[in-house]
Amino acid sequence: MSAVLAQAPAAEAVEDLAASLQEAGTVAAPPEDADAAIEEIGLREKESDQVIDKSDKKDPLYAISITSFEDPALELGELILKGLYEMKFSRPSKIQAASLPKIKMGRNLLAQAHNGTGKTCCFVLGMLRIVTPDTTPQALCICPTRELAKQIEEEVLKMGKYLILHKGIKVKCILRDERWERGERITEQIVIGTPGKIVSLLNMKVLDGGSIRMFVLDEADEMLNLGGLGDQSKRIRQRLRKDVQTLFFSATYTDAVKRLATQLSMDNPWSQIEVKREHIFNDQVAQYFYRTNGVTEKLERLTEILSVVNVGQCIIFVHLRDTVEQLANTLTANGHPVSPLHGRMEAGARDKVLVDFRNGTTRFLVTTNVLSRGIDVPAVTLVINYDMPVRKGGTADPDTYLHRVGRTGRFGRKGSALNMIHDEKEMVVLKQIEAYFDRQGLIKEIPPDTDGEEFEKILNVQ
Structure with missing residues (x-):
């Protein structure tokens, strides 16, 4: 298996990436009309949108962003890019431009932007980039409802189409009505589900938490609410390795949820990206x-x-x-x-x-x-x-x-x-x-x- 990317890289590596991103020019993406492609895939950006980096200003990656999915520093690879472009993505949205370098460098991330700006793409690319053909679960994504879990699965299958075809990467969406027996093992590399079922499978040792290298909470404010989903999400985090890379994505966060998210980061390096509250609505x-x-x-x-x-x-x-x-x-x-x-x-x-x-x-x-x-x-x-x-x-x-x-x-x-x-x-x-x-x-x-x-x-x- 390749090196565990969830571990914080050496400071020199972070500085090198920051320098390369600052120097890199835009690599032309295949679609000729980038703005039209962004409209086609549903990104709701406007020029007034402000993505604010709330990370430590001393961090070499502070306020760093990319201009192209093909930036070599991201190491997305030809197979991932091919799937991405087939979905009509052309250039990164602001939340993608700001978050992808941090995800690539193994940072825990709390990311907030309004609906329709491409948050799902951020963590799907993150999961696809770290998985290897080893038959162990390596990326785990949890979300509040079965409907959203199935939708995320569809996005992973489309974006990861050529990884699945050529590298044997598999995706498993775990739903509440599925039955599992002790002794069974989940071997798919990317696992998606709702927290209650994931807790159950971790307890049964059907899902090996020790092999998970990236942990994603979509609609993270809901996932970290006190009681219910929040308790289950915390139990899942406790069953994963301490150095797992943890990504929190949502359109909304309370201060209490932000504090809990930092606690779940377990002292690992983390970053925070958000938009101003008054800019959170879609003017469309x-x-x-x-x-x-x-x-x-x-x-x-x-x-x-x-x-x-x-x-x-x-x-x-x-x-x-x-x-x-x-x-x-x-x-x-x-x-x-x-x-x-x-x-x-x-x-x-x-x-x-x-x-x-x-x-x-x-x-x-x-x-x-x-x-x-x-x-x-x-x-x-x-x-x-x-x-x-x-x-x-x-x-x-x-x-x-x-x-x-x-x-x-x-x-x-x-x-x-x-x-x-x-x-x-x-x-x-x-x-x-x-x-x-x-x-x-x-x-x-x-x-x-x-x-x-x-x-x-x-x-x-x-």
Whole structure:
């Protein structure tokens, strides 16, 4: 096996890489129109985006970034680059440019950028670059939901297509409904799954934590929340080698999560990259709110809106699982076939609902926060918050709002988000969200007397 890249390299090696990156010119990437390619793959960058390096300014890699995936210092290799370019990536986004040198040099990394800027590509490239043909698990990625785990698996299979074909690299997505026996062993080099199942397989010694060299937490703020997923994530980290390279990626982080992430780094060298909070929203998504007099009128108006507004596909978010079923049944009875999706459904049923939605077989999806993070469906042009996102106690949950709204406006397309407000409590939640992101007036009001034709013009979802 090649040298363990998760270990911190010698200071001279870091300085050499920093110097080479500073001196390197841009290597022309195969696609002729880089900006068009970035739109095609869905990166939502704008010139005003600021990626801030919060690392130690004495670090030789501080504020270092790349201009090309082909930079020899990254050592991505021809097979990885071929898969990358087939996916229409051409040049690194800002988060990729800032994070890839740090990942290559074995740094633990806490990276934050808004939805759709290419965070998944960062850690997928990191995993693909370190694995060898040895039949042991070497890279482990955990995330909150089975839907996101399967999506990450698809990205690894596409980006790593030629490594898989020519080097025998294999990928395993571990799902909750799979059964394993003691004595079985996972031999795939890249393993993806949700934390509960991963903990179970580590305990059974089906998964060898001692061979893992890179540990990725996608949607890391959710993965490190107190209790539940947070406890499971910490247990996984404790079962891995001390010098494992740990990567945290998300669009949102709290200060408490940042502190916990540094603790899990176990004194290994680490870096932090983020964007300013006020820059975190995608300007391609227009955000609105619409007031109704109570829940009954809200349901009536939702039915009318879906009747007149020409959407590609639409995700409707609610707070409770029971509401998912009730709302889906009511809308379907009123002539709007809607698919429900929530965490209490059987795994196979959840998979079918999402496949049908991705394929365009269904246009409307009613769901809880189980689908608020990471899921990419290009044709989603409208997100409706039927219930505003709140924490226990009823206060606003701005991070969940950001993730929900981030399901539209992807892949270079415009999108709209509509918040349906039926009482003053929900209005307070909306204002709390604006204040949190320091973007007062971000969410525009649609007048109560707006007719269907005007709704369609305002939402701009044709």
